[in-house]
């Protein structure tokens with residue numbers, strides 16, 4: 001399903017979309033496919049596959065650690081594409097989250113082509129701002145990939161409008177000033193940021209990420225956002241489990257809890 | 269566009285530079301850019317900056333004609349004595365400028381990344397002087413290699429945070445500083461230590477250290493009555509090199525040479541030569557040359573010199589390389605250490621191992637230039653820092669540490 005269709009469907013059901021993130025190849029290629037399929041089966045509407053990168057400056061310790069493990073186990077860019085193909089093939093809506101250098105290295109046009117062929121519907125770029133994204137925007141349009149840029153509480157009104165105008169599918173609102181990682185409370189800056197995006201473009205779905213880790217927090221965010229993005233808390237299920245079977249059990253349980261959360265929050 | 273006018277307003281040097289950063293940092297970068305442009309045109313700021321450079325840092329640094337070294341190398345060698353600056357390197361120029369900017373922006377806290385600890389010590393120094401809180405990120409591996417500099421930073425009142433992720437070296441310290449900054453931009457200035465990173469850092473750092481080149485150019489004209497034939501500098505992130513190059517860029521007859529850390533040799537893969545042994549990519553906020561694998565993952569760098577041990581380089585160097593205005597060559601650990609020893613023995617100056625790369629490069633180009641010019645060439649070498657911090661590394665390299673190593677703390681009273 002496309003990103004817009006996924007958000008449209010959730011909206012029709014009176015709820016928010018649950019986006020679950022997992023690094024490709026963590027801890028191995030096959031295990032990460034199993035994790036992602038489990039997440040989708042247990043209620044994640046969108047699987048955000050993170051391409052592991054050696055220098056992930058937007059990410060906190062959990063995603064860094066998982067990415068390092070994946071890289072140490074030899075995951076390659078082409079493996080990430082293979083993972084996307086498998087997960088999309090299992091019926092999930094898949095978007096890729098990636099730092100920019102691996103894409104530039106692969107070749108921007110070739111990557112957009114292969115990403116589309118693998119079945120991903122969108123790509124999130126945490127360190128690529130629209131100002132530097134001319135080549136990416138053209139390639140994404142050529143192959144029908146939705147492009148998601150980030151907005152932040154520190155974005156000026158001009159930048160926010162410019163960024164939203166360059167997004168397709170959905171906008172990623174970073175709920176707080178900081179890196180990824182589950183927090184004990186949801187940022188108070190998040191509702192305001194979402195409202196600012198809505199003021200610019202009422203039709204553009206807004207996903208909120210950074211800090212969500214429980215069903216209750218998911219419900220809280222679902223009350224004002226179209227999408228709830230969860231990464232570190234899900235990854236930790238696998239990272240901290242004694243074995244993979246336990247990890248997948250925890251992953252399913254948390255996904256289900258979060259899925260319930262996005263359904264109990266009253267969407268705006 | 270002429271070289272002097274770069275970067276453009278968005279921070280591009282040709283296809284290099286720019287901003288590859290999380291949106292969360294863009295506002296801080298824009299504010300920094302605006303504050304810098306105001307400060308640049310504010311005589312009060314400039315007086316304060318130049319006053320500190322003169323009265324506190326001890327600049328202009330001398331341009332010293334090294335007679336015995338000149339004889340040994342078959343070239344007239346002039347050393348730009350940045351090693352005599354307060355804190356022992358060119359880096360003090362950058363930190364004083366940026367710390368004054370932080371003050372001007374009303375930010376009470378500065379953060380910095382450091383490899384060898386030189387930039388960390390310089391930052392802690394400027395922070396103490398200007399009453400700023402200072403946090404320095406340093407790879408855990410480096411805190412072990414450079415324990416004395418960790419102690420120096422702490423004496424100066426800074427907090428040193430050992431970084432335990434990734435390769436635990438400079439690049440990871442930089443990642444961690446960026447992560448801190450994403451969460452603290454309201455109160456914090458990121459005092460970046462080299463002419464790299466997202467716009468406007470490469471330009472700001474270049475301008476703050478640019479006195480090296482303007483001084484050297486004037487000193488050449490006064491002391492020699494002419495410009496030199498070549499400039500030689502080591503290139504890590506590229507600040508001392510761009511600092512001495514910039515004033516000479518319009519002088520087409522002056523050849524500019526940047527010497528990268530060749531480690532065990534570029535062909536071995538164990539080096540830090542981003543331009544000569546890397547490829548174009550994006551790292552730490554800018555498009556530039558980086559050491560990367562086929563997938564664009566950053567490859568770990570290697571150098572005997574902690575200050576050059578970085579897998580990227582400032583974007584202006586990438587551009588100077590591509591346009592051919594400057595030439596970049598790798599210098600191996602062994603070549604650098606031979607030049608290190610030569611300077612010690614001919615001039616009684618212990619250089620930083622970083623700077624020894626520039627000396628080794630000068631030794632290499634001397635006969636080449638002599639043949640080309642048909643006379644003794646004049647080469648200005650940027651002696652970017654002194655070797656106090658490197659006594660342990662150099663002592664181990666030359667195998668002269670045996671007595672020292674047997675001293676157990678507490679037993680030598």
Ligand SMILES: Cc1ncc(COP(=O)(O)O)c(C=O)c1O
Nearest residue numbers: 462504505506507508575622653
């Ligand atoms: C004395 C000295 N020279 C050179 C460098 C390399 O940095 P850059 O290339 O920015 O001048 C360092 C870095 O620590 C240094 O301490």
